[in-house]
Amino acid sequence: MTTHQRNFPSIDPAKLERLGETAVKVGLRLQPGQDLFLTAPVAALPLARAIVAEAYKAGAGLVTPILADEEITLARFRFGPDASFDRAPGWLYDGVAKAFGANTARLAIVGEDPMLLANEDPAKVARASKANSIAYQPALEKIAGFDINWNLVAYPTDSWAKRVFPGETDDVAVGRLAEAIFSASRVDNDDPVAAWTSHNAALGRRTEWLNARKFHALHYSGPGTDLTIGLADGHEWQGGAATAKNGITCNPNIPTEEVFTTPHARRVDGHVVSTKPLSYQGSLIDGIAVRFEAGRIVEAKAARGEDVLKKVLDSDDGARRLGEVALVPHSSPIASSGLLFFNTLFDENAASHIALGQAYSTCLKNGDQLTPEELADKGANESLIHVDWMIGSSEIDLDGITATGSVEPLMRKGEWV
Ligand code: ZN
Ligand code: ZN
Numbered sequence: 001m002t003t004h005q006r007n008f009p010s011i012d013p014a015k016l017e018r019l020g021e022t023a024v025k026v027g028l029r030l031q032p033g034q035d036l037f038l039t040a041p042v043a044a045l046p047l048a049r050a051i052v053a054e055a056y057k058a059g060a061g062l063v064t065p066i067l068a069d070e071e072i073t074l075a076r077f078r079f080g081p082d083a084s085f086d087r088a089p090g091w092l093y094d095g096v097a098k099a100f101g102a103n104t105a106r107l108a109i110v111g112e113d114p115m116l117l118a119n120e121d122p123a124k125v126a127r128a129s130k131a132n133s134i135a136y137q138p139a140l141e142k143i144a145g146f147d148i149n150w151n152l153v154a155y156p157t158d159s160w161a162k163r164v165f166p167g168e169t170d171d172v173a174v175g176r177l178a179e180a181i182f183s184a185s186r187v188d189n190d191d192p193v194a195a196w197t198s199h200n201a202a203l204g205r206r207t208e209w210l211n212a213r214k215f216h217a218l219h220y221s222g223p224g225t226d227l228t229i230g231l232a233d234g235h236e237w238q239g240g241a242a243t244a245k246n247g248i249t250c251n252p253n254i255p256t257e258e259v260f261t262t263p264h265a266r267r268v269d270g271h272v273v274s275t276k277p278l279s280y281q282g283s284l285i286d287g288i289a290v291r292f293e294a295g296r297i298v299e300a301k302a303a304r305g306e307d308v309l310k311k312v313l314d315s316d317d318g319a320r321r322l323g324e325v326a327l328v329p330h331s332s333p334i335a336s337s338g339l340l341f342f343n344t345l346f347d348e349n350a351a352s353h354i355a356l357g358q359a360y361s362t363c364l365k366n367g368d369q370l371t372p373e374e375l376a377d378k379g380a381n382e383s384l385i386h387v388d389w390m391i392g393s394s395e396i397d398l399d400g401i402t403a404t405g406s407v408e409p410l411m412r413k414g415e416w417v
Contacts, residue, residue, distance in 0.1 A: 023151055324354065
């Protein structure tokens with residue numbers, strides 16, 4: 001048994017079981033007979049096992065797991081030949097895309113060390129990531145297009161826990177991260193399925209209101225920030241549970257607090273600063289300050305990880321434009337925890353954020369029936385990347401601007417008006 005397979009007594013087994021149940025019944029809403037493709041870190045085996053058991057109890061056809069290991073990932077960076085960093089297992093992703101095409105559901109357990117690659121050559125990290133993005137594209141298209149029900153859920157691995165709680169012993173760190181995950185994922189009560197039903201209803205009321213307002217743009221102001229984000233023509237706000245093209249209503253992210261939509265890739269102007277560090281493929285980017293002109297980032301700085309940020313921005317043509325805008329009140333349970341998780345699934349739900357890169361066609365009216373040209377025409381961005389970073393805080397004011405130019409306050413000091 002390696003350190004990565006240790007059982008931590010500080011993880012409440014009852015809550016872990018409820019998290020597995022929530023992932024399958026709420027996150028995926030897995031249907032009888034439906035196949036499931038599951039990826040997880042080896043260190044998250046206890047949750048992977050719970051999920052597979054729940055999936056079969058729910059009538060899963062066939063569950064296929066693929067596990068990743070941090071030491072194995074590092075071995076490539078330490079000993080792999082240079083040419084390997086421009087390669088990725090396209091054959092595997094083609095198979096995954098084929099499975100998604102046959103209505104296989106997708107579940108990923110996150111929990112890897114967010115700083116795993118922090119000491120590796122950033123050029124190699126960027127090359128490996130780009131090769132992977134290209135190879136993954138056929139499968140990612142089906143996720144981004146919401147062809148199938150999918151879900152992300154988190155497990156408190158020891159390597160991640162020690163990043164969040166660096167001063168604690170392994171056991172205490174894991175216990176504290178476990179409680180934070182359980183509480184944010186709403187499994188710290190007897191009936192998580194009911195808790196999610198009412199949370200989804202609250203997010204649904206918010207998106208309905210925003211969709212009725214049909215704002216033309218949003219304006220953010222705060223320290224270092226004066227930014228106008230145009231919204232795509234025919235944009236639709238989403239949040240909480242959503243219905244995939246296969247007809248299954250699922251909760252892709254557990255936890256989730258955001259309502260989000262598609263910005264207009266050519267109508268973003270002004271400057272904005274990040275309010276939380278961004279953990280990007282093993283590197284930390286902090287103190288981001290960028291300026292947009294006609295939708296494009298024309299100046300970019302970062303207090304830390306600027307070289308990584310520049311590589312992200314140079315990934316492709318769409319990497320300098322926005323693909324998502326999301327609103328989260330500062331009082332969200334994840335923000336109130338005061339923790340920095342170094343993981344987008346959690347940190348993006350602690351603050352309002354924007355994402356560079358690919359837009360979700362599902363956030364446009366009839367988006368799934370539009371051609372790539374029609375989507376671009378409405379302002380939806382296209383890119384191989386989708387990188388969320390936080391711009392919300394208790395100091396940000398947000399206004400909605402209508403097509404006629406009238407201004408309506410939406411958030412003051414980070415809270416819904
Ligand atoms: Zn988001
Ligand atoms: Zn995003």
